Amino acid sequence: MRIENFETFLIDLPAIRPHRLANQVVTTQTLVILRLTTSDGVVGVGEATTIGGLSYGVEAPETIKAALDVYIRPLIVGLDLPPAVLRKKVALQIMGNNLAKSALDTAILDIESKILDVPAHLLLGGAIRDRLEVIWGLATGNAAQDIEEAEEMLASGRHRHFKIKVGAASVHDDVARVAKIASALGDRASLRIDANRSWTEIEARDAIVRLADAGVSLVEQPVDTDPDGSALRRLTAWSPIPIMADESVASGKEALALTRHKACDLFALKIGKFGGPSQVRDVAAIASAGGIGVYGGTLLEGTIGTLAAAHAFAALPDAFPFHTELFGPLLLKDDITTAGPAYDDFGLVLPTDAGLGVTIDGDKLDFYRRDRTTRQHRVATPVATIS
Template sequence: MNPTVHSVEAILVDLPTIRAHQLAMATMQQQTLVIVRLRCSDGVEGIGEATTIGGLSYGDESPEGIKLTIDTYLAPALAGLDATNVHAAMARLNKIARGNRFAKCALETALLDAQAKRLGVPLSTLLGGAVRPTLPVLWTLASGDTQRDIDEAETLLAGCRHNTFKLKIGRRSVRDDVAHVSAIKRALGERARVTVDVNQAWNEADAATGIAMLEAAGIDLIEQPTPREQRGALARLAARFVVPIMADEALTGPEDAVELVRGACADVFALKIAKSGGIHGMLRTAAVGDAAGIALYGGTMLEGTIGTLAAAHGFCTLPQLAWGTELFGPLLVKDDIVTERPVYRDFDLHLPAGPGLGLVIDEDKLAFYRRDSVRVTSRPAAAA
């Protein structure tokens, strides 16, 4: 008899960031993770993560809402189900609740992690196998201070950690943002790619003005310049400019991918496992884009190590990944809740070799950083 799902625990974890991280809609001083621990009747535990950016200012799910949804609706629906049949379990959840992709992603990750551990193989093996052992990773320069961002980029270039940099813009006037980005591109020159993420902050007229100036400044990629609902505006901008336009917030899953392809709305798709409802949803979305000749990019919700490596296991199986990834979330937080943090070297993220995600939870760190902690009085030593 196959093992069944015995229990599911959803835990809110608050991790401090290494610096303020500015987005168009919010400034982050910490990152909140929802960590899922799924225990099976055979003693195997799978772990997963759901993380959002800027709470409800970014999207429809908040960390608190994700935990509530899992505790109240999704975990009870999984109880007693075959823990080895991930597709059947997720089909059950899709009948219980519409949407709630982030919550479902965390649970799917935990089910996949448990099954891969049970079989003694990396999670990517369950997806058909990795076609690349490492993934290129960019870094977001989001302090808002031009010289500080230049200095940060120079340090990371010199240390061979990142050679592509993304600028978060949209909080200031178009011309001020363009001046900020252009100065950084001039300083870095051809030694690094520079991209921008507007996070939907511009209307179409401002986007046309801003993109023209950014294209002239040598910027390599423009991410989601206009609101996600305005697909027509995105299509007109994609047709007007040579610099690639990437859809991010406008793309939540394969259904959106079909509509974006039909409308010629973007040159690049930002793939995120959380927005797609899990790794398998992301793979379906990627297949639509790849078949239509859309370039692919591995996105992030600034997850901690668990969510980051779940995405990495999925992205490493994609035949095409022209724009690399931005899986730098673990580098943005001062500490983490796993015994070994990911390895970033030679501009790439290196996947661990162990079974499942290749991770082990640090119980002391989890006890300290979980929001409902009442037992821990001193902070454990930071991980190396």
């Protein structure tokens, strides 16, 4: 496979409402889009997305684009190499930068499966599920607004599981807000919370007891990361409800360490954290071998990243007991594709077209790219099909 053209774009898309995390409020999401074209004219697309610049990890959209343009591009353009060799070459010569590698891995996967005229998941082992149940993130920071939003999702049949973002307020206020939401929704919905590593271990112990009493079923990354996951390990051994690692598991090595010490009950899988859809399988295998559950996480990707994750998650053999968070496109007012993911019966329907099943809309790409000097007014259009 010879890559002849290598293009990257910073795309800024507005959110439908502020999305409040423990350390960031997302009102605009930046996608790093990679478009590869082979010598035979086959186009593959990839996406790298993070949350809040450098607030989630060590890569920001601007550094991702620079890594792709300055360091990765020269390693692969013009060379006639098998996809596996291209991936290995980049892995050996580029340290870290997993989000940038994820965009590349996704674009190569898109090309490979288009050449073979098969859906991308077939190159990841083959899908064992044709749809993935999708939860919704309640992140307005206001209990009344969160309840109203959840009621709308339940009434429309779009979501019945919710994750509440906490950490921006005091532990007392956060727990009180979660309890109000839980009381209002009752047994019509399941709830989990994400503290984005904002609590101390003492605060987490106090909060988890009260959250469990309120009916919360899962706590994600309650405390900060540490090399051996000791704080998570102590909380997991003690907690009456499951504890999930997210920021603490950003590589296969970290997954192995957490598994060895039984430092959590679940891993939040995100293709960007691990370097792409191909690498998610390796981390999931470590989890499975160690008796750790898996959860389909998100970095609020757009359509390209969301469908790449869907293909990877659909092919994993273990179940997703707490489902997935592939709602990124639904949080955005618009997108740069001709058609977003299809959502039906509380879940995302896996595409059956060759490749990822996504096509870039050139006009939208040109409109939302950051380096565009002039913009004309346009009306945002729905990014996802909901039936």
